[in-house]
Amino acid sequence: VIDTHCHLTAEAFAVDLPDVVRRSAEAGVSRLITIADSLAASEACLSLAEKYEHIFCTVGVHPHAASTWTVEVLGRVRALSSQRKVVAIGEIGLDFHYDFSPRQTQCDVFDAQLQLARERELPVVVHCREAIAEVRERLLTHEGRAVVHCCTEAWDDVAPLVAVGVHLSFTGIATFPKSTIIRDVIARCPWEQLMIETDSPYLAPVPHRGKRNEPSFLSEVLRCIAEMKGVSVAEAEQRTTQTALAFFGLPS
Numbered sequence: 001v002i003d004t005h006c007h008l009t010a011e012a013f014a015v016d017l018p019d020v021v022r023r024s025a026e027a028g029v030s031r032l033i034t035i036a037d038s039l040a041a042s043e044a045c046l047s048l049a050e051k052y053e054h055i056f057c058t059v060g061v062h063p064h065a066a067s068t069w070t071v072e073v074l075g076r077v078r079a080l081s082s083q084r085k086v087v088a089i090g091e092i093g094l095d096f097h098y099d100f101s102p103r104q105t106q107c108d109v110f111d112a113q114l115q116l117a118r119e120r121e122l123p124v125v126v127h128c129r130e131a132i133a134e135v136r137e138r139l140l141t142h143e144g145r146a147v148v149h150c151c152t153e154a155w156d157d158v159a160p161l162v163a164v165g166v167h168l169s170f171t172g173i174a175t176f177p178k179s180t181i182i183r184d185v186i187a188r189c190p191w192e193q194l195m196i197e198t199d200s201p202y203l204a205p206v207p208h209r210g211k212r213n214e215p216s217f218l219s220e221v222l223r224c225i226a227e228m229k230g231v232s233v234a235e236a237e238q239r240t241t242q243t244a245l246a247f248f249g250l251p252s
């Protein structure tokens with residue numbers, strides 16, 4: 001099984017990362033994709049991916065950090081994106097819940113990185129919070145693979161995206177008792193466009209809720225997906241892994 005979205009270079013893992021990576025392997029997580037959210041994280045994610053054969057990474061600037069964007073940052077991200085272990089541009093997107101960066105800046109930085117992804121023919125990992133209309137408008141015309149990560153949108157909001165091939169990825173939030181909207185989307189999303197992730201160290205699934213999340217907890221997300229789809233955990237594992245391998249172009 002593949003954790004398609006975790007932040008292994010986050011401060012929360014600074015002390016015991018080797019143990020976290022070991023536990024994930026013991027829990028059957030065969031590959032990890034560590035996700036960048038800034039230029040500094042892009043560099044850190046790449047050096048981590050170069051250290052472990054089964055870790056891959058993204059490079060990119062998160063909407064929260066959109067104000068740090070400059071032409072120089074674009075140049076650095078572009079240069080990093082040509083490295084072998086870089087499998088996507090991300091996480092990029094729009095977050096209108098927080099105003100760490102002005103909305104227009106977020107849009108400009110998102111557009112520039114969508115353009116970079118097209119240029120590099122890399123998929124994009126998209127963060128979307130309270131901005132589905134603006135994200136949808138862009139992804140409907142984006143040429144290339146895209147995933148809406150940590151999808152919490154309602155089916156009617158994402159159905160047009162699913163129709164054009166955009167992928168959806170689900171976290172431990174799906175296991176929370178109140179997440180009926182998310183579980184409904186899981187039930188409707190085709191296997192070929194459905195991926196799983198922990199988004200660790202954030203969003204620990206039930207029964208670890210409130211604690212630091214880590215990739216070894218991915219099995220809880222997988223169990224939830226299997227239940228919503230009415231299949232065995234083994235089948236859910238095989239289906240989601242196949243989709244992730246294809247989406248990120250990972251060696252199988």
Ligand SMILES: [Zn+2]
Nearest residue numbers: 005035091199
């Ligand atoms: Zn994330």
